Amino acid sequence: MPVKEQEKPVVLDRSLGIAASLGKSLSDENRLRILLSLCDGKKTVSAIVEEMGLSQPLVSHHLKELRRCLLVHVERKGLFVYYEIADTRVIDIIGQLACLATDLLSRRDSF
Amino acid sequence: MPVKEQEKPVVLDRSLGIAASLGKSLSDENRLRILLSLCDGKKTVSAIVEEMGLSQPLVSHHLKELRRCLLVHVERKGLFVYYEIADTRVIDIIGQLACLATDLLSRRDSF
């Protein structure tokens, strides 16, 4: 499959490392679920725990990873800690990943 | 940060697993470099080895992972095995990942 000219962005060469780091954050289904859940707005850890059906330490662990990649913002209000999506573009990217993945799969299964 | 209504795609709930699987493939810098290198067109393993400066078994290993996620096509021609990108949308996604990552980083560093 020939690729259009200049399809490869040149500027990327230096940012591939951090791009891979972001990819790592998006490589776990629980983290993707958490990010999608935060589309509704900022939520407390306990709300996420209840919604995901995961243990509280596990949710904290994943939130820490999302924080490490700056994908979420944190805000403390009294007893509660609120997490929210830092940049909604990540939701677009997740959507494209899922769309591409299903396309690749269905394309293979149809042969 | 309030999020637009219906920003979260509903259909995704079932494809999050494979989306995460794709994310895992994009979580290694060497694999991203290989994918970008394949933008020039199909290449042999030895060509990729030389271009990347990685060992041949390591390149084969990463190509196997890209194959597992159906991100590349393989074609044997005599002694040589040619790899090519299966769907160029993955290049767009890598670009968006890198762009988002640099934005998030610069936004943090400016405070």
Place this chain on the structure above:
DNA sequence: TCAATATATCAATCAGTGTTGATGTATTGA
């Protein structure tokens, strides 16, 4: 100050993965 709640961290386990060097396999040409 104390009890209660929310969240983070710790310790431990287990599976997975990136990397390397050695070896195996497949294809071609002589």
Place this chain on the structure above:
DNA sequence: TCAATACATCAACACTGATTGATATATTGA
């Protein structure tokens, strides 16, 4: 059939990361 080349696989290692249960920390209200 044999040698040479291209590629894949294997064995081993270190390292990371997901998960769990226990414990620590922080905040509030009494």
